[in-house]
Amino acid sequence: MRVIHNAPASAEPGLIPVASYARTSEDFRKRDSHGVNNQHRINERSARAHGCVVVAMYTDNGRGASRPGSERPGFDQLLADLKKGIVYEGKPLRGVVSVADDRLYRRVEDFARFFEALTCRPGRVQVDQDGIRDPHTKEALLHAVRSLAAAGAETESRSRRVRDWHWSRAVDGMPHSGPRPFGWQEDRITLHPVEAALVRSAIEGRLNGKAVRAVAREWRELGVTGTRGGLPKAQTVTQIITAPRVCGYRANHGTLLLDPDSGSPIVGQWEPIVSPEQWRAVCATFEAGSRSALRGGGAPGRTGEKATPRYPASGFLRCGAELAGGGACDQKLGGGKGRSARSPYTYACKFCGRCAVSGPLVDRAIEELLFPTSGAGRVRLPRAIEQRWKSGEMGFDERRKVIASVFTCFVVRPGVKGNQAWDYSRVTPVWKWADRVASPVHAA
Structure with a gap:
């Protein structure tokens, strides 16, 4: 504005x-x-x-x-x-x-x-x-x-024209019109010598029992980036190696296209990286319902489904660890089961692996930022919201909406090895409309 x-x-x-x-x-x-x-x-x-x-x-x-x-x-x-x-x-x-x-x-x-x-x-x-x-x-x-x-009416008409256009290209075996797929050159037909070799090696490694997380880590160490500049993650690698295009098959909206007469998969106009047998084999290495294979046309993923958050701060936390090349990691911390009664669940960075924190302690820090027990806080929410939150009357989804209405995210610094004491200042809030509120404070 x-x-x-x-x-x-x-x-x-x-x-x-x-x-x-x-x-x-x-x-x-x-x-x-x-x-x-x-x-x-x-x-x-x-x-x-x-x-x-x-x-x-x-x-x-x-x-x-x-x-x-x-x-x-x-x-x-x-x-x-x-x-x-x-x-x-x-x-x-x-x-x-x-x-x-x-x-x-x-x-x-x-x-x-x-x-x-x-x-x-x-x-x-x-x-x-x-x-x-x-x-x-x-x-x-x-x-x-x-x-x-x-x-x-205009939106629906335009969407129909776009869908029909993409479908027609797909049944003709033409490449996707979006960003250049990893493994191919700008013409989307000729193989990229370096990227195609990485994809082929990743598929062979997966078939020999190698974890996609290890592949992603190796690609990052080699300085590999995606076609839009992003750093490779496990989900990215999974999507690449399970996409039908790696064996020359054409898909549309995640669905493998079949010839109406023969029932055989439609073959694209581009050079394949591996054989159809290898592609089917690598797709079979993922368990049914794997959320890592949402875009793989042959992988048994639950296409179209979106993972729902299981923990209060899921999606709000960012890793504050410093990378070797400088700058913060800034990847989202994922939630998972903990190993103790004090921390039944934790938040951890699966990208750099250097930042993990107790889930209940982070949630307590967020609550203290919303409803400070000492002094005036940076925002003042209605008393009714605070009472419903602390009494347990407020549900999980509504709590997340309250958090989203006040904060953009939280940056979590890695802890100090050997220090068991909890430091609330590890959680730094990023406030919405920060220019309209007072100076920043940490939960105390």
């Missing part, structure tokens, strides 16, 4: 303070935010033409709005400020301007959230290139519903 510093501090007669919202689904051509910048420029023109002034800009660049769970921090902050009626610097806010309604919402849930925030106070307006609307009227609501229906 960007506040316009030369905007009037209060609305002058006939000059309504509004927020400009801009969103694009993709920014892959020039990667210079030109799309959202153009939208803001048009929004300012529309605001001036209809007696309004832009006092703040909210942007979600390269973020879609069609899929459930899409993250749009700019949109979320816009709704929060609309409910308060002011922007961060205290300027009044009485409406929103956008180039079209579908920039704001494409799903019913977002539509409901937006209209609730916009109409929570009287005198609000919604502006676009066609004019200014009173969102409290029946006509404005009908206009918004029609826009929502049109956006939904």
Whole structure:
């Protein structure tokens, strides 16, 4: 969100303070935010033409709005400020301007959230290139519903065209159109001499009983990175060696494509790394239901399922260990069963292996950050939330939602070898909207 510093501090007669919202689904051509910048420029023109002034800009660049769970921090902050009626610097806010309604919402849930925030106070307006609307009227609501229906129909039509396009390419045996697959060169057909050799060696090693975690560690030690620059992990290696493309077979959305006449797998146009027999054999080394093989077309993974968190801080913890080359590891700590009554579960970094911590102690540190027992904390949650949390009335999912509403993540430093005392300062919180709260504190 960007506040316009030369905007009037209060609305002058006939000059309504509004927020400009801009969103694009993709920014892959020039990667210079030109799309959202153009939208803001048009929004300012529309605001001036209809007696309004832009006092703040909210942007979600390269973020879609069609899929459930899409993250749009700019949109979320816009709704929060609309409910308060002011922007961060205290300027009044009485409406929103956008180039079209579908920039704001494409799903019913977002539509409901937006209209609730916009109409929570009287005198609000919604502006676009066609004019200014009173969102409290029946006509404005009908206009918004029609826009929502049109956006939904457009999204479905576009999704169908994309699915059909990918399916047609797949049945013709053409390579995937996404990022270059590991093991092949940019043409996606010719083998990459170094990467293909690594994949072949990994498959042979797995067939001889080698763990994929060991393969991933060897690749990292060799300085190998993925085609998008990421460091190889066990799940990454599993996905690579179980993908049907390694033996020349074509898959679509994780499903192996078969010829409708012969029933045989469709063979792609690229050079294979191993034989189909080797591919089937390596897929068979993974147990049924293995969550490491979500994208392997021949592996017995539960394709389409998403692992649910089992421990309160799962997904929130980051490894603070320093790597040999400098910088922090910053990988997520995974939860697992502990070996003692004091630590029935633990959080540990499976990437570098240098950071592990007792689960209950970390959860206690997070609770102390949320509800400090001594002095004023950095945030003050309602008393009712604290009572429900500490009484045990609050459920697991709701506790995680409370944590997510306050913190972005927590950085956990490795402990000191031989020191059995628990140090709360090992858990450093990363607060949401850190610029709006007091100086950082640790749990005490």
